[in-house]
Amino acid sequence: MKVSYNWLRQFLQFDLEIEKVGELLTDLGLEVEGIEKVESIKGSLAGVVVGKVLTCDKHPNADKLNITTVDLGDGSAVQIVCGAPNVAAGQMVPVATIGTVLYDAKGEGFKIKKGKIRGEESHGMICAEDELGLGSSHEGILVLDENLVVGTPCAEVFNIEIDYVFEIGLTPNRADAMSHYGVARDLRAGLIQQGTSLELISPSVSDFHVDERTFKIDIEVADRELTPRYCGISITDIQVKDSPEWIQNRLKAIGITPKNNIVDITNYVLHELGQPLHAFDAAKIRGNKIVVKNAEEGTKFTTLDEVERELSSEDIMICDAEHNPLCIAGVFGGLHSGVNEHTNSIFLESAYFNPVSVRKTAKRHALNTDASFRFERGIDINMTKYALKRAALLIEEYAGGKLSSDVLDFYPEKMEDFQVFLSFENAYRLIGQEIPEETIKNILASLDIKISSVTEAGLGLTIPSYRVDVQREADIIEEILRVYGYNNVEFSHKLNTSISFVANQQTKIENTTANQLTALGFNETMANSLTKPEYVEVLESLNEDHNVTMLNPLSNDLKVMRQSLLFSGLESVAYNINRKQNALKFYEFGKSYHKYDSGYEEKKHLTLFVTGVKSKDTWTRKSEGANFFYIKGIVNVLLEKLGLVHVKSTPTKSDVFSEGITLSIGKTKIADVGVVKPTILKKFSIKQEVLFADFNWQNVLDLVKNKKIKVVELPKFPSVKRDLALLLNKEVDFKEIYNLAFQSERKLLKEVDLFDVYQGDNLPEGKKSYAVSFVLQNEKKTLAEKEIEKIMQKLQRTFEKNLDAVLR
Known part of the structure; x- marks a missing residue:
């Protein structure tokens, strides 16, 4: 500001x-x-002085130029070549002396130098109005008052501020x-x-009086909650023209371009007193009535910036008697109801609108105006009528207007000042030292905070209406401290401190995992927990009703909390692939967020993303593409690092994967691992395979925390691994093979894993090939080849009978 x-x-x-x-x-x-x-005026006319033209003769070498001699007040005359048609001897004129810098309309400077024009020397420049920045006229030189003293700086003549x-x-x-x-x-x-007591001078409105009660515009407010106060007055016989120079200077200083006297006065009062005002062309208010109401959903309205906007039923609108919208209340005026050069009567508005409503409207229409900036933060409701009178008097003085109605003031329920009790003990505790009670009272008085009661324990206080941010005892203490001075609070010159950080077990586990992943070539990512609401439509397992929606989102792309870390990870993958980074290994510790009937829930996750080659080419070997078994190996390494063994893998039920498994210990699910479905990748324009692992990290933490180390004797007898390559119908999944295998052999079968899937050429139509491994072990003796062969034949027959499998 x-x-x-x-x-x-x-x-x-x-x-x-x-x-x-x-x-x-x-x-x-x-x-x-x-x-x-x-x-x-840029440059403040430094170097420009009042000169007197002593002589003026035609230039011998140019018909349109004159040679003048000018007295600059320093005892000698200088020769200046001038092309202005109105220059004449005896005139008092502004002269830019040698070395003076003048500025054009764009603010670019040019320096006055000694020179020759058509063979005649010129020692300065006699200036026109536009050359000095005093106006736009360039018809001739600016002729000054003949009573001025030669040599007087023009900055004094024109009262440069x-x-x-x-x-x-x-x-x-x-x-x-x-x-x-x-x-x-x-x-x-x-x-x-600081010991300097000054009077705060308020603009006077004591001269306010109604000139004639000949033109009244009635007010109707539909919702007193959204518009607690609304004031207005009719002003007739105005003349729209430029505002006085002093108002223009004030507005220009703070970066506001003057427009006309009416608009400039409303802007001036806005920045003077903090109360937004709006002037309506009274001729555009049909039925001589202002109606403050909510807009009808979908109503079209063109604002002052010539943009047609679609209104919401939550927008407060200023309308006329026929309910035609004139202005978006507290935000922006309408194109067809504003003041222009033909306006001769206005209705001047000063109001207090609900801050939350104005904030939502301004954000909805992407409008940020000086008015909405103030309304949405909370203005002083008691300033409303006073500011209206202040502006009306200025319009009366500088636009020739007549106050043609009483001030209409809709204020059905007076807003009471807030009451707070201040405890001296709490003040001393929060400030850190005792401040004398008299000092506290004096500070409160200087802030217009009234002391309504005094006790030994503290003060009962009444907060002025303009301090909408002071509602608690802590706010009062902050007010006292900032006026008392933070620098005046005493503190020891010696500061002793010790910084220690004790990592809890969760942090240690996460650091161990992160270090392991980094060593394996992974990079950590940190994605925004806010995401697009339409992502829930990608997976059937996600439910729109479970979205945690932001009440005040920054954008539609950041409207809800994520239900899955998959999409933010794929965004990162796509971003890197689009920048020619095709070999990626990412991991992220994060949370997903859900809203259920029982309440809100956060879930901890660790996610892994792998795509492209596992490692770069070297002179000893060529790179290999990452596949399902690579990421599965990474997951197994992490679990072993954390001491989690006896992990069971089952076919996944997640709709994220085209092929995948679920890892668990007992009945506790640990992770889903697999290949992301091509249909999902397509939504992110990813054309290469992406491998994904999603750990239920809270379950992992609980297992690691509750894990008791148990030492057992290593098996004395070796395990045996055998493979089967099965030709199966496409609809058969790994889960069926897994379940049938353990139903067929419960004692000696320890593990069942899928290690290759093939679908392509050289296979019968509707068929696919699964390569499945089986681990067998007898803890009491070494398995004989006949036993192994018998079990494998049994498994083969089971698959042939139940799944129509054929051994390849």
Whole structure:
């Protein structure tokens, strides 16, 4: 927010240095991020003086040029070649002397130099209005008052104003400081604490009176909750023209381009007092009535920026008697109801709109205006009528208007000031030292916080309406401390501290896992937990009703909390592939979020993503593409590292995978591992195979935490591994093979694994090939070849009978 030094001095008569004011504002919590010098005319006409034309003769070598001699007040005359048709002897004129820098309309400077024009020397330039930045006329030189003294700097003649503007990083809670009056009010409190007591000068509205009651526009407010207060007044016989120079200078200093006197006055009062105002062309208000109501869903409305917008039923609208929308309340005016050069009567509005409603409307329509900036943070409801009178008087003075109605003030339920009790003990505890009670009382008084009761324990306080951010005892203590001065709080010059970090068991487990994955060539990713709501449509296992939806999302792409880490991981994979990084190994520790009837739930995950080759080519070997068995091996390595053994693998039920397994210990699920379905990859424009592992990390942590180390004797007798290559119907899955194998042989069969799947050429139609391994072991003796062969034949017959399998 920009704050003008000269504007502040209209409220407080002080002579502090600019830097000191900036330091004090920063100490008060209004951090000054920069100070900029601003001139009403760039360059401040430095080097431009009043000169008197002594002689004026035709140039011997040019018909349209004149040779003049000009007295600059230094005792000697200089020769200047001038092409203006109106130059004449005896005139008082502005002269840019040698070395002066003048600026054009774009702010680009050009330096006046000694030169020759058509063979005649010229020592300066007699200036036109536009060359000095005083206007747009270039018909001739600017002729000054003949009573001026030769040599007088033109900066004094034209009353050039030099100002300094503070760029304040205003925090959202400081709604009270969203105006020059509010900043001056805070500055006064700081000066009082430093021993300088100044009067806060408020703009007077004592001259306000109705000229004639000849034109009344009625007010109807449909919802007092959304519009607790609405004021308005009719002003007739106005003349729309340029605003006075002093108002234009104030607005230009803070970066606002003047438009006309009516608009400039509403902007001026907005930045002076913090109350947004809006002027309607009264001729555009049908039925001479203002209706404040919610819009009808889908209504089209064209705003001042000439953009047609579709209104929501939650938008507060200012309408006429025929319910035609004129303005989006608190946000932006309408294109066809604003003031223009033909306007001769206006209805001036000053209101208090619900901050939450204005915020939602501004965000919905992507509009951020000076008005919405203030309304959505909370303005002073008691400033509404006062600001209206202030603006009406300025319009009466500078637009020739007549106040043609009483102030209509819809304020059915007065908003009471907030009450807070301040405990001295709590104040001392939070501040860190005891501040004298009288000092506390003086600070509160300087902040307009009234003391309604006094006890030994503390103070009963009444908070002014403009301090919407002060609602708790802690807020009061913060106010006391910032005015007292953070730098005035005593502290020891010796600071002893010790920093220690004790990693808990969960952190140790995660660090162990992360180190192992890093050693295997993986990179850690950290994705946003907010994601697109449409991702739930990709998987049948996800439910839109379980989405945790943001009430105030930054964008539609960040609208819900993720139910799965799969999609954010695939976004990272796609991003890298699109940048020619095709061999990827990622891992992420994160959470998924769900909303159930019983409440909200967070689930911890560790996810792995692998795509492309396992490693780069070397001179000894060529790279190999990562496959299902590679990522399965990675998962097994991690589990062994964590001491999790006797892991059982079963066919996965997850709809993420085209082929995959579920790993578990007992009845506790650990992870799903497999190949991501091509249909899912297609949605991310990924054309290469992606392998994915999703650990239920909380289950892993619980198993590791509760795992008791048990030492057992190593098996004395070896295990035996045999393979079968089976030709199967396409609809048969690994789960059926797995279950049939253990039903057929319960005692000696220890493991069943799928290690190859083939679907392609040289196979009968509707068939696929599975390569399945079987681990057999007898813990009491060595298995004989006949026993092994008998079990394998038994398994083969079982598959042939139940699955129509053929041994390849």
